Amino acid sequence: MNLDKQIAALQADLNAAIHVTYLTGAGVSTPSHIPDYRSKNGIYNGISESPEQILSEETLFHQPAKFHHFVMENMYFPDAKPNIIHKKIAASCNKNGTLITQNVDGLDKKAGNKHVIEFHGDLYNIYCTKCHEKISYNSYKNSYIHEKDQGIIRPGIILYGESINEKILTKSVENIHNSDLVIIAGTSFVVYPFAQLLTYRQAKAKVWVVNNTNISTSNGVPTIIDNAEKVFDKLYI
Numbered sequence: 001m002n003l004d005k006q007i008a009a010l011q012a013d014l015n016a017a018i019h020v021t022y023l024t025g026a027g028v029s030t031p032s033h034i035p036d037y038r039s040k041n042g043i044y045n046g047i048s049e050s051p052e053q054i055l056s057e058e059t060l061f062h063q064p065a066k067f068h069h070f071v072m073e074n075m076y077f078p079d080a081k082p083n084i085i086h087k088k089i090a091a092s093c094n095k096n097g098t099l100i101t102q103n104v105d106g107l108d109k110k111a112g113n114k115h116v117i118e119f120h121g122d123l124y125n126i127y128c129t130k131c132h133e134k135i136s137y138n139s140y141k142n143s144y145i146h147e148k149d150q151g152i153i154r155p156g157i158i159l160y161g162e163s164i165n166e167k168i169l170t171k172s173v174e175n176i177h178n179s180d181l182v183i184i185a186g187t188s189f190v191v192y193p194f195a196q197l198l199t200y201r202q203a204k205a206k207v208w209v210v211n212n213t214n215i216s217t218s219n220g221v222p223t224i225i226d227n228a229e230k231v232f233d234k235l236y237i
């Protein structure tokens with residue numbers, strides 16, 4: 001099937017859907033110039049380490065300078081703007097849908113999406129690990145130590161080795177279960193347990209994948225292998 005026909009088929013399913021769930025990842029934010037941090041290594045004191053090693057509680061508490069350096073260099077892009085994918089998904093969710101995103105950049109909320117589940121948390125939900133006081137991005141940018149009590153400051157994102165919040169997990173499963181259409185976009189869909197969410201869908205639910213490469217889940221699922229920005233631009237929502 002050519003691209004236009006595939007998009008028309010996706011559009012028809014979208015028009016007929018009662019409730020849509022979107023599952024998104026880094027590929028949705030790369031057109032907003034946010035690089036996928038999973039593909040970045042941190043170089044600190046001349047030593048290169050994987051994001052899995054750096055984005056851990058171990059590094060946060062025992063090498064806080066390294067942790068802070070990595071997130072500031074590779075994850076925070078406060079001037080980034082939502083792109084057409086965020087905007088179209090926001091319009092669709094505000095009508096009859098929910099977005100469950102792996103992204104921690106806050107761009108879906110910036111796009112006005114009122115039904116966002118941030119599966120891995122939010123980079124801008126910054127707090128002191130000692131007193132739990134909220135900290136502004138600008139204060140965190142300047143220091144990872146809370147002046148008041150010397151507590152280490154952290155972003156409210158799920159670090160490697162930490163579990164997904166139970167409420168978030170339950171809400172995500174409920175949403176998938178109550179949807180008759182699931183659209184997976186901009187994710188290689190390999191991160192556990194996010195990728196498992198799809199197993200909670202109704203048997204009759206339709207599933208689409210929009211990604212620049214094939215993903216393992218796309219077995220038997222209609223898949224548009226193309227630039228997600230181009231595809232969403234053509235969807236009428």
Ligand SMILES: [Zn+2]
Nearest residue numbers: 128131146151
């Ligand atoms: Zn504090």
